[in-house]
Amino acid sequence: MQAQWNAPFSHYWMAKGYYNPSFAGEGSQIRATVLYRYQWTGIKNAPQRMLITGDMPFLFHNRLHAAGVVAYYDVSGTFRNSLLAAQYCLRQPAGKGFLNIGLQAGVYNLAFDPGSISITGDHTQQDMRGTVEVYRASGKVFDLNAGISWIGDNSFAGISAMHTGRPRFSVFSDSITGNTPIASNTASITDASPGNTNYNDLQPNSTDSFVPRSYIFIAGCNIRLFYPLEIKPIVLLETEPGDTQVLTTIRLEYDKKYSGGISWRKGDGYAIFTGANLEDLEFGYACSFHSKGMGKDSRGSHELYLRYNISSCIFKSARQPHKSIRLL
Numbered sequence: 409m410q411a412q413w414n415a416p417f418s419h420y421w422m423a424k425g426y427y428n429p430s431f432a433g434e435g436s437q438i439r440a441t442v443l444y445r446y447q448w449t450g451i452k453n454a455p456q457r458m459l460i461t462g463d464m465p466f467l468f469h470n471r472l473h474a475a476g477v478v479a480y481y482d483v484s485g486t487f488r489n490s491l492l493a494a495q496y497c498l499r500q501p502a503g504k505g506f507l508n509i510g511l512q513a514g515v516y517n518l519a520f521d522p523g524s525i526s527i528t529g530d531h532t533q534q535d536m537r538g539t540v541e542v543y544r545a546s547g548k549v550f551d552l553n554a555g556i557s558w559i560g561d562n563s564f565a566g567i568s569a570m571h572t573g574r575p576r577f578s579v580f581s582d583s584i585t586g587n588t589p590i591a592s593n594t595a596s597i598t599d600a601s602p603g604n605t606n607y608n609d610l611q612p613n614s615t616d617s618f619v620p621r622s623y624i625f626i627a628g629c630n631i632r633l634f635y636p637l638e639i640k641p642i643v644l645l646e647t648e649p650g651d652t653q654v655l656t657t658i659r660l661e662y663d664k665k666y667s668g669g670i671s672w673r674k675g676d677g678y679a680i681f682t683g684a685n686l687e688d689l690e691f692g693y694a695c696s697f698h699s700k701g702m703g704k705d706s707r708g709s710h711e712l713y714l715r716y717n718i719s720s721c722i723f724k725s726a727r728q729p730h731k732s733i734r735l736l
Contacts, residue, residue, distance in 0.1 A: 413619055414570060414646060415457060415482070416655060417443055418671060418679045418694035418711045420626070421642050425461050425476055427624045428555035428568035429495040430510030433465035433474020438718040448698070448706035453485035463495065472499040472506075478514065488519040491551065505560030510568075512553040516619070518577055519546040549575035551619065563629035569621060576618040622648035636663040667692070675700055683713075690715040 417423050423443055424431040440462045448454040463476030476495035482488075493514020499506045552573055557566030628642035640659040646652070654674035659681075661667045668682040677699040683692025696709040703709065 413648070414622055415445075415447075415455065416644070416646070416653060416673070417445055417457075417459065418681060418696055418709075419443060419692060419713045420644050420655060421628065421657070421659070422692075422713050422715065423459055423461065424564075424566070424626060425463055425495065426459055426478055426480070427570070427626060427644070427646075428510065428557055428566045429476070429512035429553055430497050430508040430555040430557040430566055430568070431559075431564075432463040432476035432495040432497045432510055433499065434463075434559055434564075436465060436719075438462075438464040439715060440718075441713065441715040443711065443713045445709065445711040447696075447709040448703050449710060450707040451702065451705065454706070455482065455484040457482045465499070473497065474499060474508075474510075478512065486520055490517045491515070492517075493551065493553075502558060503560070505558055505563075508557045508559065508566075510555050510557075514551050516549045516551050516575060517546070518549065547577045549577050549619070551575050555624075562632075563627075565625075565627035567623070567625045569623055571619045571621050574618045574621050578617075620648045622646055637661070638664075640669075676703065679709075679711075681711075688717045688719075690717070 414427075420427070422441060424434070441460070443457075443459040445457045446454070447456070458481045460479040461476060463474060465472060465474045467473070474495075474497040476497070478491065478493045478495065480491040482490070491514055493512050495510060495512045497508050497510035499508045501507075550573070551571055553568060553570045554572055555566055555568030557564065557568075623646070625645045626643070628640060631639040631641070633639065638661045640657075640661060642657040642659060644653075644655040652674075655671060657669060657671040659667060659669040665685050666682075667684070669680075671679045671681065671694075673679070673696075677697050679694050679696040681692060681694035683690065691714045692712070694711040696703075696711070698704045698706065698708065
């Protein structure tokens with residue numbers, strides 16, 4: 409059984425660089441963005457996720473490039489997964505916009521800490537019963553993403569491949585001896601059936617696992633019905649083995665300062681959101697309502713985002729005052 413790996417954010421258009429590194433350095437500003445999601449409130453050990461991104465465009469040899477960083481942290485029950493990655497993007501003029509090619513390389517830190525799990529059986533029964541002890545598993549794997557996109561004044565579209573190498577990691581060790589953990593990835597099984605004291609032949613059921621490769625398409629546009637109101641439809645499609653996610657959004661923006669709208673996610677439910685843009689500072693909130701799955705028994709999911717924009721002209725040398733010789 410392979411579970412979903414990439415959990416989407418409600419404000420996914422604010423995290424385009426996380427899904428596709430070719431969106432790094434979009435625009436002409438330096439951007440720092442933080443997203444925090446508390447999923448399925450009211451359910452014990454509900455997932456919590458935080459994403460921090462930073463990116464900026466720059467000129468090198470008279471060509472436009474971009475660089476970025478991504479930090480991601482996911483807590484889901486006893487799982488503690490984190491990612492730290494760097495991004496590079498090459499941007500080329502194409503038509504009335506830019507064609508971008510991006511790469512992202514980073515390290516996933518995977519950790520599972522169940523504490524001690526015990527299953528005690530009735531020793532008087534003839535069938536084998538026992539105690540299962542599970543030890544902490546952790547490891548680091550290299551991860552690579554790649555993507556291409558086109559960004560215009562009023563529209564954008566991109567396609568990317570996440571976890572292109574399908575990073576593999578060991579869930580448990582290949583052999584078990586007694587009750588002693590082996591390295592960091594260990595499971596220990598104690599057979600408590602009467603008269604059985606040899607544990608050398610016991611093998612865990614778990615094997616190596618991997619992060620599944622996924623493909624993502626994202627696109628959006630601006631529809632200007634009348635000034636200063638804009639309608640911005642956005643769609644995100646994500647497919648990985650055995651699962652396809654579809655997210656659609658209608659976002660309204662007024663005077664480029666206030667925004668709000670509604671999103672729908674296939675097989676999950678919908679979300680309503682609102683936000684504001686105060687000069688260089690952007691922030692917003694989203695509340696998701698789940699109609700299927702485990703989330704339908706929760707009190708919904710909540711998400712916040714904050715973005716700060718810095719004009720990149722601060723890195724350019726200031727123009728020096730001068731006088732024309734004609735006035736001397």
